[in-house]
Amino acid sequence: MIFEPDFMKIQTNIKTNRLILRAPNESDWNMVSYLRTDLIVNQYVNRPTAETKEKALAFVSRMKNEITTGKICYWIVAGYDNPKMKGSICLWNFSEDLKQAELGYDLSPEYQGQGIMNESVIAVLDFGRDILKLDKILAYTHRNNEPSKNLLLRNNFKLLPEMVDAGNKDNIVFEIRFDRS
Numbered sequence: 001m002i003f004e005p006d007f008m009k010i011q012t013n014i015k016t017n018r019l020i021l022r023a024p025n026e027s028d029w030n031m032v033s034y035l036r037t038d039l040i041v042n043q044y045v046n047r048p049t050a051e052t053k054e055k056a057l058a059f060v061s062r063m064k065n066e067i068t069t070g071k072i073c074y075w076i077v078a079g080y081d082n083p084k085m086k087g088s089i090c091l092w093n094f095s096e097d098l099k100q101a102e103l104g105y106d107l108s109p110e111y112q113g114q115g116i117m118n119e120s121v122i123a124v125l126d127f128g129r130d131i132l133k134l135d136k137i138l139a140y141t142h143r144n145n146e147p148s149k150n151l152l153l154r155n156n157f158k159l160l161p162e163m164v165d166a167g168n169k170d171n172i173v174f175e176i177r178f179d180r181s
Helices: 005-009 026-037 053-068 116-131 146-154
Strands: 019-022 073-079 087-092 100-107 136-142 171-177
Touching: 019 116, 026 053, 026 087, 053 073, 073 116, 087 116, 100 116, 116 146, 136 146, 146 171
Parallel strands: 100 136
Antiparallel strands: 019 073, 073 087, 087 100, 136 171
């Protein structure tokens, strides 16, 4: 399912106290390549790599296209002081009725432990709740990825012990529900 054609009017930059969540561009290719191939970043993630400039640029192009067609909300995490990509965050895998989405994120180890992803998650949860009017957001993370589990718990996600990720038996699933009353 995709959003209506005017979806692009919704997905804009998101500004927080320290960060700008912005659309990807071709100049991000080097960090995209790093984040999708680095062994530390990907130790708990099973996803396609982008070990060449061509693959990284193809990924950026695909994200831009999927944003335009309303299949994904994908942002580059950057600072006000430096537009260089630090990581990314997205809402994707929307339910047919557009009331549920999945949260995904990655961050360069250089920037971990500084509250950057927490600040990004808060902003994207607000966007999902207030702009997209989602009822809930799911997040899948590896059972051994303690920083990711802590990030989700800190942001009021609840573990769904009965839910299984068919694509990765080592993942556990969290959700956050938004009260619409």
